[in-house]
Amino acid sequence: MHLVHTSPEADVAIIGAGVVGCAMARRFALEGATVVVLEAATDILSGASKANSAILHTGFDAPTGSLELACMQAAYAEYMDIRAAMNLPVLETGAMVAAWSDEEEARLPTLLAQAQENGVTDTRLLGRAEVLAREPALAAHVRGALLVPREYVIDPWSAPLAYATQAQMLGARFLFNAALKGARRDGATWVLDTAAGEVKATTVVNCAGLYGDHVETMFTGKPSFEIRPRKGQFVVYDKAASEHLRTILLPVPNDRTKGVVLTRTIFGNLLVGPTAEEQEARDRPDVTRPELDMLMDKAVELVPALRDMPVTAVYAGLRPATERKEYRVHADADLGYYCAGGIRSTGLTAALGIASHVFALWGRAHQAVRGAVNAPPQPVMPNLAEHLPRDYQTPGHDGIVCHCEMVTAREIRAALDSPLPPGDFGGLRRRTRCAMGRCQGFNCLARVATLSEGKLRADILPEGDA
Amino acid sequence: MSDTCDVAIVGGGPAGLSAAVELKRQGVARVVVLERFGRAGGIPRHCGHPPFGMREFRRVLSGPAYARRLVATAEEAGVEIRTDHTVTAVRSGGVLELATTQGAMTLTARRVLIATGNRERTRAQRLAPGLRPVGVMNTAALQSFVYEEGRKPFLRPVIVGSEMVALSALLTCMRHGMRPVALVETRERVQTRRLFMALAALLRVPVLTGAELLSIEGRTRVEGLRLRRNDGTETMLACDGIVFSGRFTPEATVARASGLALDAGSLGPEIDAGGRSSDPHVFVAGNVLHPVETAGVCWAEGRRVAGVIARELAAETGETTEPASRAGAAVRPGEGLRYVVPQRISGATELNIRAEGAARGRLVLRDATGRELVVKTLRAYPEQPIRLRVPALDAAALSGDLHLGLERDD
Numbered sequence A: 001m002h003l004v005h006t007s008p009e010a011d012v013a014i015i016g017a018g019v020v021g022c023a024m025a026r027r028f029a030l031e032g033a034t035v036v037v038l039e040a041a042t043d044i045l046s047g048a049s050k051a052n053s054a055i056l057h058t059g060f061d062a063p064t065g066s067l068e069l070a071c072m073q074a075a076y077a078e079y080m081d082i083r084a085a086m087n088l089p090v091l092e093t094g095a096m097v098a099a100w101s102d103e104e105e106a107r108l109p110t111l112l113a114q115a116q117e118n119g120v121t122d123t124r125l126l127g128r129a130e131v132l133a134r135e136p137a138l139a140a141h142v143r144g145a146l147l148v149p150r151e152y153v154i155d156p157w158s159a160p161l162a163y164a165t166q167a168q169m170l171g172a173r174f175l176f177n178a179a180l181k182g183a184r185r186d187g188a189t190w191v192l193d194t195a196a197g198e199v200k201a202t203t204v205v206n207c208a209g210l211y212g213d214h215v216e217t218m219f220t221g222k223p224s225f226e227i228r229p230r231k232g233q234f235v236v237y238d239k240a241a242s243e244h245l246r247t248i249l250l251p252v253p254n255d256r257t258k259g260v261v262l263t264r265t266i267f268g269n270l271l272v273g274p275t276a277e278e279q280e281a282r283d284r285p286d287v288t289r290p291e292l293d294m295l296m297d298k299a300v301e302l303v304p305a306l307r308d309m310p311v312t313a314v315y316a317g318l319r320p321a322t323e324r325k326e327y328r329v330h331a332d333a334d335l336g337y338y339c340a341g342g343i344r345s346t347g348l349t350a351a352l353g354i355a356s357h358v359f360a361l362w363g364r365a366h367q368a369v370r371g372a373v374n375a376p377p378q379p380v381m382p383n384l385a386e387h388l389p390r391d392y393q394t395p396g397h398d399g400i401v402c403h404c405e406m407v408t409a410r411e412i413r414a415a416l417d418s419p420l421p422p423g424d425f426g427g428l429r430r431r432t433r434c435a436m437g438r439c440q441g442f443n444c445l446a447r448v449a450t451l452s453e454g455k456l457r458a459d460i461l462p463e464g465d466a
Numbered sequence B: 001m002s003d004t005c006d007v008a009i010v011g012g013g014p015a016g017l018s019a020a021v022e023l024k025r026q027g028v029a030r031v032v033v034l035e036r037f038g039r040a041g042g043i044p045r046h047c048g049h050p051p052f053g054m055r056e057f058r059r060v061l062s063g064p065a066y067a068r069r070l071v072a073t074a075e076e077a078g079v080e081i082r083t084d085h086t087v088t089a090v091r092s093g094g095v096l097e098l099a100t101t102q103g104a105m106t107l108t109a110r111r112v113l114i115a116t117g118n119r120e121r122t123r124a125q126r127l128a129p130g131l132r133p134v135g136v137m138n139t140a141a142l143q144s145f146v147y148e149e150g151r152k153p154f155l156r157p158v159i160v161g162s163e164m165v166a167l168s169a170l171l172t173c174m175r176h177g178m179r180p181v182a183l184v185e186t187r188e189r190v191q192t193r194r195l196f197m198a199l200a201a202l203l204r205v206p207v208l209t210g211a212e213l214l215s216i217e218g219r220t221r222v223e224g225l226r227l228r229r230n231d232g233t234e235t236m237l238a239c240d241g242i243v244f245s246g247r248f249t250p251e252a253t254v255a256r257a258s259g260l261a262l263d264a265g266s267l268g269p270e271i272d273a274g275g276r277s278s279d280p281h282v283f284v285a286g287n288v289l290h291p292v293e294t295a296g297v298c299w300a301e302g303r304r305v306a307g308v309i310a311r312e313l314a315a316e317t318g319e320t321t322e323p324a325s326r327a328g329a330a331v332r333p334g335e336g337l338r339y340v341v342p343q344r345i346s347g348a349t350e351l352n353i354r355a356e357g358a359a360r361g362r363l364v365l366r367d368a369t370g371r372e373l374v375v376k377t378l379r380a381y382p383e384q385p386i387r388l389r390v391p392a393l394d395a396a397a398l399s400g401d402l403h404l405g406l407e408r409d410d
């Protein structure tokens, strides 16, 4: 099939600008396709991708032989490849799957065997003394652990933003406030009815996360999977907490209870979570008191020094889980429909791999793509990682606006003037960290609101304020 | 870049500025105030309402006028105020690490005074349930919207909390065309004098005490606050903003980063009666010690600690003289008392105490043997600043820990 361009029709319309949609846009744009991204919300990363644990997984515990594992491992390698050029940070923490009982300790060798089978060959078992030598603040009743040296922490927002920005530099168009409402096939073209008007594309890729099944229905009439949102709540401790733990602390998986993770964030905090709560609503990542209390109790149980540690933030994310554990990736080439659905709990890691996988499925049916872009432009992301030089440390920054997170006026202006600027307050926070620290805007909220006034799709100030 | 001075003051609020002026008055040569914002003055900068200044200037001023006056007085006295200077930590020996518009710097001081103030607990710190829409903020943020940026962040907010600062929120709203839907207090009674809350009733803003917050509603902007009222019924208060007022907590970031011993009750640094922290070079004053007192109290405290520092510096002869260490016997607050400041006393002093909730009964200071040293009858509303005058104590009393107990009437 030959791709001819009668103006606004794109080769590919991507539905959803979560991490998967952003990576998808990048991959297709890199391969020379014309891309349009339709996003219902006012900014990228407004769904599941807004809130996660920010761990770059090795896949050590993923189902052996699964697409999920393949995507994660391909993506891990690609991330490490591109991160220097795009200035994407990595906090090389490593992880320990820590055992706290006989039962859990007995499971460690099985986990080790699976990790080895999954090709994560640098994993090894640690005895209690080794665990405590590595992490002296752990509660003394720890038994031992599986060490996974290459599980790392990343910035969950700068990475997808880099993917999207690169796609845009390559010509991809991002439409916001552009919820897909319906679709019809006109010959070999999809005519998409969106909240921002009609959009035409030859192929569509469903990256709609928590609405993947609804969107699939618009294209195929009947969804092949059902989204069952699973909420994960988190508590973020003050930066002072991070001195108590360097390694990501993972639970031994267990059929009955979901364990919680304790990890540093790339921003210098310590995070405990997530819960795993099945729920109906796709748009209610509520935080709830008993679960937050449970998380903090758990954190103190594992790291006693966290007792009385001030809390900086609480949040929740919704995993786009389905009735089955695996990713729901499939294609109907004749129909021009591709789906990357049900990317439940490893999408931050796997997105680059999922994108390459879907592109490969598409490429099989589309022999005559114009060809990959040579020497693509590389967006350089501003660094927000605490362990690397920050903007405030460089002279001439015009003053610090957010003192808890040390965000400068220069950084805020740069984000507002960037190629893919924030569409709302959340987007500005994710791009700069302003108002995300311990005072949550007590000091800077008003200033941030006026700095960004008129520059966001959804202003911080209410409409009609004068 | 490195630099030196006699006293470096972290924070240019009422406590820091009054200390600076007093140090100059007592002849200390080089006094530098480091303020992270572009302007000094502290919280009053954006409190566009009275009353400020009675104790200090014998007149009632609005916050911004008061802040300007504090700054002007300090400048006239020869205090060096460096704005846009954030102190990130105080290393031992009085070495301050600074973040400035010129990049990182250090400043070495013979003594350091930490006066970083406090802030209201956020929605997150209260673990308030629900969604996380735009329009949830503290009173201070509301006030800076109105008084610094000339903007209204919402039109029909709910105010959570009933301490004095809730009245600031209420009046700021009323005066600037925002109409509070209700004042919501999660505890059984208002957290100040009941009389103050009569004002809310006068303004026809309902006060709902004993309410449980069920959820903050709104996917992008605030749309409501769902709660269970004290009669057990559930309501949804439609609103476009939520102000979490009060429940102050010290801005103890620098103190923590500097490794100062913190008090588990106040959450601020522990001090002796002279204001000295666990680091002999570092003194502390103002609301970072005791959340929360009025600006006037913080101002007076800054001045008092400045006197201690000035005397100590005057007594230093050679270059090598070491500062004294924290002095006195520890005062341990008992059940029902949230904190007592200072945490150590030696000579005659005044204790600054906060009880949990309303307190009626006997406040008793005992020595380690159980001997009653000072007794006071107490009738305090919640969050009331409680003072206890302690006379000079004998050596026997100071030989062990002191215990401050609240014996409640029943």
Ligand SMILES: Cc1cc2nc3c(=O)[nH]c(=O)nc-3n(C[C@H](O)[C@H](O)[C@H](O)COP(=O)(O)OP(=O)(O)OC[C@H]3O[C@@H](n4cnc5c(N)ncnc54)[C@H](O)[C@@H]3O)c2cc1C
Residues within 6 Å of the ligand: A015, A016, A017, A018, A019, A020, A021, A038, A039, A040, A041, A044, A045, A046, A047, A048, A049, A050, A051, A052, A053, A054, A055, A056, A057, A178, A179, A180, A181, A207, A208, A209, A210, A211, A212, A215, A230, A231, A232, A233, A274, A316, A317, A318, A319, A320, A343, A344, A345, A346, A347, A348, A349, A350
């Ligand atoms: C609690 C939690 C912890 C996690 N921890 C990790 C981790 O540590 N490491 C890791 O790798 N992964 C982690 N994940 C998983 C990861 O966050 C998800 O896999 C990933 O975010 C899914 O991305 P997505 O792009 O598929 O979905 P989404 O981010 O939900 O994106 C879908 C987008 O589609 C848009 N959309 C929906 N319907 C329409 C429509 N009709 N028209 C237009 N646009 C539409 C939505 O607005 C949304 O922006 C975690 C997830 C959660 C919830």
Ligand SMILES: Cc1cc2nc3c(=O)[nH]c(=O)nc-3n(C[C@H](O)[C@H](O)[C@H](O)COP(=O)(O)OP(=O)(O)OC[C@H]3O[C@@H](n4cnc5c(N)ncnc54)[C@H](O)[C@@H]3O)c2cc1C
Residues within 6 Å of the ligand: B010, B011, B012, B013, B014, B015, B016, B034, B035, B036, B037, B040, B041, B042, B043, B044, B047, B049, B050, B051, B052, B085, B086, B087, B088, B115, B116, B117, B118, B139, B140, B143, B165, B168, B251, B254, B285, B286, B287, B288, B293, B294, B295, B296, B298
């Ligand atoms: C909304 C509101 C209304 C109020 N209304 C009244 C009232 O009507 N009357 C009254 O008497 N009191 C009122 N108060 C209380 C009053 O503001 C405080 O008592 C007083 O400001 C405390 O003074 P302070 O010097 O201890 O701290 P602050 O005024 O908080 O000053 C601390 C200063 O330190 C700076 N700082 C903090 N950390 C650093 C750092 N790392 N480096 C450099 N600088 C730093 C801060 O920027 C700030 O300027 C109100 C408070 C609030 C929040």
